[in-house]
Amino acid sequence: xxxSGLDVNVQADLKITYGHETxxxxxxxxxxxxxxxxxxxxxxxxxxxxxxxxxxxxxxxDVMDLKQRMLLYGVCAYAKGKIGRxxxxxxxxxxxxxxxxxxxxxxxxxxxxxxAIIMMQPDATDTPEKCYAVHVKPGEVVxxxxxxxxxxxxxxxxxxxxxxxxxxRDFGFEYDDVRAHHGLAFYPIVNDDGSIGxxxxxxxxxxxxxxxxxxxxxxxxxxxxxVSIYQQYINNHDKFDFVTQPGKYQQIWDNYQP
Ligand SMILES: O=P(O)(O)OC[C@H]1O[C@](O)(CO)[C@@H](O)[C@@H]1O
Numbered sequence: 001x002x003x004s005g006l007d008v009n010v011q012a013d014l015k016i017t018y019g020h021e022t023x024x025x026x027x028x029x030x031x032x033x034x035x036x037x038x039x040x041x042x043x044x045x046x047x048x049x050x051x052x053x054x055x056x057x058x059x060x061x062d063v064m065d066l067k068q069r070m071l072l073y074g075v076c077a078y079a080k081g082k083i084g085r086x087x088x089x090x091x092x093x094x095x096x097x098x099x100x101x102x103x104x105x106x107x108x109x110x111x112x113x114x115x116a117i118i119m120m121q122p123d124a125t126d127t128p129e130k131c132y133a134v135h136v137k138p139g140e141v142v143x144x145x146x147x148x149x150x151x152x153x154x155x156x157x158x159x160x161x162x163x164x165x166x167x168x169r170d171f172g173f174e175y176d177d178v179r180a181h182h183g184l185a186f187y188p189i190v191n192d193d194g195s196i197g198x199x200x201x202x203x204x205x206x207x208x209x210x211x212x213x214x215x216x217x218x219x220x221x222x223x224x225x226x227v228s229i230y231q232q233y234i235n236n237h238d239k240f241d242f243v244t245q246p247g248k249y250q251q252i253w254d255n256y257q258p
Contacts, residue, residue: 057074091151
């Protein structure tokens with residue numbers, strides 16, 4: 001597993017646990033019945049527990065600073081396996097406007113183990129124009145900008161997948177537009193050879209799929225490759241201010257390319 005800079009473990013039953021110097025909450029669990037409204041086949045069968053979520057994890061020594069700056073680190077563990085023809089994935093949402101900054105906020109993902117595909121599109125109207133499927137391997141980072149609809153896909157049905165993410169502390173999720181379209185603009189499908197293919201979601205029109213690897217965020221968001229995003233916060237507490245004060249970085253979000 002990639003060294004996240006945090007003493008966190010994930011058990012075979014997807015339970016997220018913490019070492020002595022680390023704090024974290026009781027896990028939230030998403031079950032298959034919770035996410036059916038965004039699936040290709042809402043009656044599909046698959047693992048009962050699809051993903052575990054621990055929002056607000058960190059070193060005990062950092063908790064005061066994280067609270068003061070409204071920054072929050074989350075850890076998620078996704079089951080291996082399939083849901084009908086799809087790999088295990090989240091239902092998809094848009095980050096609500098947070099009171100603390102007055103806008104929707106970005107999210108910074110870092111994969112710890114397995115393979116993830118972060119799918120994102122500028123909105124969940126009928127015509128979002130583009131939908132990106134970004135493949136993320138252990139140690140790699142991807143940033144979802146404010147307002148974009150996104151979901152997380154386990155990109156390898158043979159293994160569980162674990163990731164950490166920086167978010168704002170007073171986060172909120174909007175599900176209505178994504179659920180009204182029964183998901184994002186493309187459905188991931190597990191091909192016979194285990195690779196992931198895509199089926200267009202006919203509830204959207206004219207959307208181009210851009211299937212790609214991660215890019216570097218060094219020039220625009222100053223994220224250093226090869227150093228965990230928690231360690232980068234330890235090294236420079238201001239590093240992820242763009243998550244909690246996205247309005248100051250509007251130039252980056254305009255014409256953003258994942
Ligand atoms: O609310 P949903 O769509 O089930 O997804 C929750 C997922 O999204 C996240 O925001 C990603 O950090 C986590 O809470 C979790 O993996």
